[in-house]
Amino acid sequence: MKPLAAFWGRRSLNERVALIVVPIAVVAAVVTVLAIVLLGPPFLDFLGANLPLVRFVVAATAILVMTIPTAFILIYLELKVIARMNLRIGPNRIGPWGAAMSLVHGFKVLSKEDFAPTGADITVFTLAPVVTYMASVMTLLVIPFAPGLIGQDLNIGLLYFFAMGGLTVLGLLMAGWSSFNKYSLLGGLRSAAQAISYEIPLTLSVVGVIMLTRTMSTNGIVLAQSGSVFDWFIFKQPLAALIFFIAATAEANRTPFDMTEADSEIVAGFATEYSGMRFGFFFFAEYVNVFIVSALITTIFFGGWTAPLNWPWAYNLDWFHPLSFGLAWIAIVPTVLLFGTYFFAIPVRLFGGRSWGLWSSLGLGFLILLVALAGLVGLAGFIAFDWVRGLCWFMAKTYAFVITFVWMRATLPRVRVDQLMGFAWKWLLPASLLNLFVTATAVIILYR
């Protein structure tokens, strides 16, 4: 023992670290390689054996992960758009054009203390944000982003969506009740009442579409409008589209229907007592809701991922199959990088002025080259793979509606509670029933 201790004592700090780390690293590497070699194929077989389950797990994880950047983008978008609309600049300090603002928001929310008021029902209080967030995330499962790119193509997709939308309100109600604050209570009850009265026109307005398509699967609805622009249901069901838009605004608690956190009346509504990441969940859930609602409007009435114009020349680029080049890649890659860099660097060096030295212009040229390559690959994908195309169109339409929601928030004042209810029951409900009746008649007359 003694010589070992002496040996250890003579080693310097780096040597000691190396003595510990290196063997572990070696062992770990060996074990990994062995595991991959030995267990890899059977594991893949296992995955392949029960593919649907794996697919579901992957899809759920992907969607859960996807909500975070979505919420960030929406928050930043709202900050910027509203700011510009009331003649401000908005966030412009953090990141380029303040793009990192919502990221910093996230960190702030994470680093804040979240406390529960005395007298609050802690379990419910803690559970509420999670319920809200999970409910809104789960609705994303049935949204067809692109052909084949859908979480789970349920044949009762719309029903599932409305059910989950109801759950969101449950979360708000829990929050309002458990916060032990009258403002929160008012907010929660308001949200419950609002949801109850707006679920009905929301659902009824879609029934017309369901009758026309004879399916409740969102994918099926999109496929039903994939013919031309005039197959979109906005043209067949304009009234339903309007009703759905209004009701969806109320469903997502957006201005002018943001009763639940009417900041000038009930301080922050259900979220009054929330802080830190608990509040962050509500915050994210709100924006995810906005995204989902816009996505659903796109899916049901604006043809989902179908392009407004068809692409006759969208032939497949099979000749450009990556493997068809074989070992030539070894020559192609450096050549392209080298000459491409020079190609873009030369004009920078020539016309960039004195500030661009040799290396800086070369670096810039390399960056430009990377961007150009990325663009090329994207364009190729856009042309070659229809899911890329579909995704692009879907996102374009959805964000158009997101911006519309933000625009409304920037413009309109808030509706009073009773007027909100009155509007739902006196106008939206009869209108949706009328729409339903007309559609039914048309279906009976035309499609028989």
Place this chain on the structure above:
Amino acid sequence: MSFVPGLGMAKGMALTLRRFFKPKATIQYPETAPDIAVRFRGRLQLLYDELGNIKCETCFQCAQACPVECIDMGGFDTRGRFHVHWGAAEQYAERREESALRRSGRPVPDAEYTQFDPIDAAAVDGILAKYDYDQKEMLAILESIQDTYGYLPVAALKRVSQVSGAPYALIYGTATYYRHLRFEKPGRTVAVCMCTTCLVAGAHRISSTLARELGPDTGRQPAAAGMTLKKLPSHIPGARSPLVTLDGEPHAVSQHGAAAWARTVAGRSVS
């Protein structure tokens, strides 16, 4: 409200959409400075020179120019005179504790502020009546006040300015100009001049001796009963160095005799 439902909202939406593309009203401060009006008052503040000394000479011209007399003097500046402040006394640290103490009704222990103590102003009124409230007689008035009280209480000066209507600045200027008018209660203050001549003559050693004898530190309230040890703001012209004053009168104190002198002044027995 228009007859077409939603038209009003549509107008609003159109306006916001147009504003979306309009130039923005934001002034990005550090990059583009806002154009501040020439007359803009901004914040009042005192200037300091490169040595960190306050530039204010306490000439009171600002106090006299201020139309609403919001400029006020208190504390002490580098020349041992009052310091310039703005606004109510409660805003400034030394005065805040002063007025807080006074609000509590207890006597204020701080020797620096004994001169702010309230006084029985009846005598002042009598003196003023004697001089017929004449501002030109200010020096005589102040002298007789000092004869009455033994020193010049600030309260008395304020009283004078209230009753006679003379600006406080004028009275205060007069009081600080003449050396025989003093603000300290007699029998209290020992001051050592620290001018170059006196330092050469060993003023520093004297002051440290006095400090050791009289109390802990210059400016604070020493251990010896009611003695205050100060730096003399400026050398009295004509007085011989080293210059030590007791309540403003110069005393001849040598380096070696300082300790004994201090004990005698403090009223202790000479060992």
Place this chain on the structure above:
Amino acid sequence: MPPRQNAPRSSTGRPSAPGPKMRAGARAAEPERFASADDPRVMLDREVGADLFEPIPPYPTRTEREGEFYTLRDGEMFLNVGPHHPSTHGVMRLVVKLSGEQIVDVDPVLGYLHRGVEKICENSDYYHVIDQVDPLEYISSLFQEWAAVLSFEKLMDVQVPRRAEYIRVLSGELLRISSHAMFMGFFALDLGGLTPILYSFIERDEIVEMLAALTGARMLFNYFRIGGVNGDLNHEFMSRLGDWMSRAGREIESQATLLNENEIFVRRNRGVGVMDRDMALRYGVTGGNLRASGVPFDVRRAHPYSVYPELDFNIPTREEGDCLARYLIRIDEVRESIKIIDQCLHNMPDGPIMARLPRLLRPRPGRAWGACEGPRGMLGVYSISDGSDQPFRFRIHDPSLLNLETVPALLPGHLLADTMAIVSSLDPVMGGIDK
């Protein structure tokens, strides 16, 4: 359960010097109280002790009215709107008694901003008073100065030069516009509109910068003097004013397009908080709120006090007396003010801007009441002189106090959401109310 008013608190709420002694007996006969949803002990769970909750109010009630207000019937609850609430202007607290979202009764609690300005003014001489009253109505502080100065000038028979009067009118009307712009912005904000407040702040900022060029301060201009104004018109001010006049009130007009026809906005305000003529008079409401209920009372015309008789403008009135009328009145007044500014610029006389006054003011003993028309109504100052250089009594009358007093009468029966509409349509400024 013991009645909550008789919480075991002694020695509170009872003035030492003469107070309402007769109230003591009144508390014996008070209605029997039920357990209500608001009662903490009902909603309480185990680990929270009952001592967590103060009785409401935490002192024995002082009047029958208070006792009757703080007694809950079944299904009612109290809601503290303010002092920290997004839409209370200043630090105002409304204790609202709700059943559901319906308002049963309101009890405004004032004094969170009380500085005792009257006492301070009585202890500071006539020159000081002007900047002591500045922060009272901090949104339109020139008018408070104006009232004080009017009263003092009556007190000491000062003749103000015409140019000074014109400058006063000019700056005053500018400030009126900025104040109204802020009102519209905050009104829309309380109704949930995000954008108008920023448009109106653009308008206000131009005006305030302009006035900073004239007076030297953006908010608390200490500009009016007894017998004139502090500084003469300067080039910078005139150039800024010229730029502004070319597009005067543009932002306010843009708000008008944003809100006036907006269905949501109109539906929320039409017929809400209706204050009819008699009620407005009984409550001593002044300013736009009074004119919105059909009484053409505007001190500028009813009791001309400056060069207003020479100027040509009219007093807009409306008959409805609801929130919408109170909002629209402001827009009309802005247009009138722009007319007045135009006239002031056209016939601005030359001459001195200050009357010659002694350095120390000692008016003869007497009393004077000066009143001027602020953006929120009649601002009055009643000052008594005892011959010394300080006002013996300096009484400030602020319109917002009486405007706010109508709230307990207007709110009951409305929804909680209407609280914001009504209160902010009355446009109170707590700085002036609490003095």
Place this chain on the structure above:
Amino acid sequence: MDRNLKARLEARVGEYLRAPVYQRHDETEIRIDPGSVPEVLRTLHDALDMRFEILADLAAVDTGEVMQVVYHLWSPMTSDWLRIIADGISRDDPRAPSATFLWTGAEWLEREAYDMFGIVFEGNRDLRRIFMPPDYTSFPLRKDFLLPDDASRSPGAGVRHMEKAHDPAVLADDPASGIRRAPLS
């Protein structure tokens, strides 16, 4: 000033006046007993040639010897402000009739007067402190309420401590208490 108004006032409320009608600048001032406030206000408010229907202000004044309640009224019939001074309210137990029977808005003004001066307005249904906290015990705007440190004159004259007894007898022989008394005109 409006001479005609003076004549009308003497005709209407002549018997209540305890001093001749006083007119200066654009103000007409009458001085009455606190007891006769309701009749006078009612008359001025209802009489067809008066119609003083806007209550401009209700102020309380502490002259050092007595308390006053001062009403300012405005009427479309005259170009003058009318000032009614209800004079001679004792400082020891100040009581005055309330004006809320005519102007409901006077309620808060009277609350303010009570809060600052301790004048009890009989008939005001809700007479409690309005600005000061409920457990506050003194009346700040009285002349014998002395400021802790008075901002304009500090340091010096203003430094006395707060809330001496509201007893003029005590304060009379206290030289340091600069209690100011108005010349009663």
